[in-house]
Amino acid sequence: MNVSSKERPSTQTRVLSYAGALLETMDSALADHPNVFIMGQGVDDFKGIFGSTTGLAQKYGAQRVFDVPLMEEGMTGVAIGAALVGDYPITTHIRADFSFLAMNQIVNLASKYRYMFGGIMSCPMLIRLVVGRSWGQGAQHSQSPQATFAHYPGLTVVMPSTSQAIVDMYPQIIVRHPGPVVSIEHRLLYNLDFSVSAGTPAKPIPLTSYVAREGRDVTVVATSVMVLEALRAAQYVAEKAGIEVEVIDLNSISHPDWELVIGSIRKTGRLVIADTSWLEYGVAGEVCRQVMMRDPAMLRQAPAMLGMAAAPCPTAKSLEDIYYPSQHETVEAILTQVCGSRHGIELPVERSMTEGYKRFRGPF
């Protein structure tokens, strides 16, 4: 799959997988900053968090990159303690679901440390979570907790959707960002190849939202892998119906660029929200809140929303396929926004989104 952003200057590019981008940024963080260390279950094993830390323990030694016991809360507390004395810890959870065991440290401690102590201490650190999807991940290996974490002031929550986002954002985060950052990576993206700028891009992706594709007819505000789905759908409706979709990668869940988002919605008057999680009390609700607070009249009609069905994730493929929004539904939502429900435009045949991400096969 090759979904490159239209905005990106087509100067020098190279191909880099999402996992490769993660490995590169982890590697350069360790090389550039002696106070960086990485800990997590399996960070030093041969699989290296799906290829994102492979070989780093050998390269930098067990003092810098090390495995930990099964102790999600303890590990996160250890990271806080190390951060308080000037280290920069990077912790990993191979599934975002497991970070719930660290909720106490993330929510009650890390997010509040700076404020609660009146700014005299802080615990900058990077917490990497991987969202699972497909191949029967089931109810406890598939959750996408961006709304959960973004709810708490003091946490910065990002969801890089491409290799470029990682290459651009992680160096802005690691050591440089003043507080704790939760980065929610998506397993489906890990094995995908993206084209990224070969040198330093003129406009690196910031720690906030950006336009992934310009358009005039409808705005799609998307997160993580749904940005790719939106870009695929945008390409489809452009070809089939000449509809120009503006895709905004929300990118930062805690600190979106609302002016950018609202500016786009004002321009198009039509809105589709495509998120990787549940719609209830989530990103979709927040985007709508931002619209409502400013001027509900900017929307010509009720917005459309795509997210997980309001149920725990089932394992059976037949159910999983309808649990997540398909490309078919994404295109349908866009067309309905622009042309009404009787648009009469042919929909893509593919029904299971994961078929577009063939390079990922289980077990994990």
Place this chain on the structure above:
Amino acid sequence: MDSDERYRRLFRTALTIRLVEERIIELYPSDRIQSPVHLSIGQEAVAVGVCDALNVDDLVFATYRSHGFYIAKGGSLPKMFAELYGRVGGVSKGKAGSMHLSAPEVGLMGSSAVVASSIPHAVGAALSFKRRGSSRVAVAVFGDGATEEGVYHESLNFAALMKVPVLFLCEDNGLAVHSFKNARQSYNLLEHAKTFGIEARRLDEGWDMLAIRQATLDALSVVRAGRPFVLEIATGRYKEHVGVGDDFHFGYRNATDIDAWKARDPLLLDEKLVAELKPEIDREIAAAAEFAETSPFPGRDELLTDII
């Protein structure tokens, strides 16, 4: 150093803690302090003995019951009172209150009101010290109840595995709120620590500042050599769990439970030394309270600062 001089120093710090908290009890009905307070009256010797054995740059991570550790580690009294009063001149500009005291400049890191939650922080700081080849140590201070939490066990395991210079200091007052230890614990803390290969010791004489100081120094010689240590010190909480009153009239415990502690309490026994030191400490406390009184309340401009 002359041992009398050492005793006087420790005694003075312990008396300061007691008098500060007695002042808090007096002030409390005036609502100047609008924050829950967990008093350490009766437990002062632990904070004093332990902190005296530490260097200024050794770090302590403590709990909501931290007035004692704040003072023993050398935190400023005016900033403490201003913090309790919710004023801008407080340690944390009034955003922390009594339960989150800290004084990083003298090694008291953020105190947490979620039981056991700062234990792994001490382990993490110790891990950093070790990685840098530093001789500093970190101390996790927690109550007997905290050892029931999962993160205590995670922290012991990790500290032993990574051989980090951390002292686990359990203030065993036998109570978690109103619940006695035998109703809560199926394990023996020392035996439990030993299964992790961690050396552990209990000191029953929790009123004896010099003995606590010595026990801490002994423990620190192990810790500074890169091995965690569990030090459990028996102590007695005179006041109610939270708040400024006594709680014997509720009937869940007897005043006689505490009488044994009072009978040994140097702050009650050594009246002569108290009389000698009290006037100066009282003046320091009065000045601190005066500073707090005149410090402004934080305004709207403080509401949204220091979040990220």
